[in-house]
Amino acid sequence: EAQVTQNPRYLITVTGKKLTVTCSQNMNHEYMSWYRQDPGLGLRQIYYSMNVEVTDKGDVPEGYKVSRKEKRNFPLILESPSPNQTSLYFCASSFSPSDRNEQYFGPGTRLTVT
C-alpha cells in the first residue's frame, strides 16, 4: 500500500530534550516536506527536500533540522524543543510540487513540549 508513515504519532516531552520524528514513504517520491499546523495559522512549511542530500528552508525553519540521506526517509529533528513547538506535525511527499502531482500526507504527529 502506498503510504507515508510517521513515528511517533503522539509525543509529550520536556523543554530541551532532543527528539526526532521519523517520516518514511514507499512511493519513490523525490519531494518530501514537513509542515506544522496550528489553530488560526493553518499549515506552515518547515523544511522541504527536492531529492537526496538537497534540503531547503520553508516558512518556519527556526528550531528544526532535517536530513535526507535516503530517498524514502526525511526525519525532523528538534535539537532543543521549546513549548512554542507544541503543534501537529505532518510529513508529506510527492513526485514534484510544481506540477499537478498529489502531495501524500502522513497521519500526523501531535507533539507537546512542557
Added chain:
Amino acid sequence: RKEVEQDPGPFNVPEGATVAFNCTYSNSASQSFFWYRQDCRKEPKLLMSVYSSGNEDGRFTAQLNRASQYISLLIRDSKLSDSATYLCVVNTNNAGNMLTFGGGTRLMVKP
C-alpha cells in the same frame, strides 16, 4: 497580507445546498493550485487540482482567475459527508518548489 487567504468560516449549509469558497493568493507567478480536504484531526488529502481552464469532478468545480488572483471551489448538492475543512494550496515561490497553504475554510453540512 498573507500569501494565501481564505475565509475561515464556518459555512453552515443544509443538505442539498450549493456552496462556494474563494481563496486569494499574492504571488502572481504562482503556477500550481490545489484544493485539499482535511477532516478533523486527520491529514489533508487532495480534493482536486485547479487548471487554468477550470475543472469539474462530480459535484465539485474548481476555477482559477489569474487576473484577480483567486481560485474558487463550488460544491453542488452538499452531502453530510462534505463536512470538513477545505484548504487552498498554491506554489508561491518562483522556483515552483514551495507550497503555501491557506488557513482553510470550514464547512458544516446539516441535515
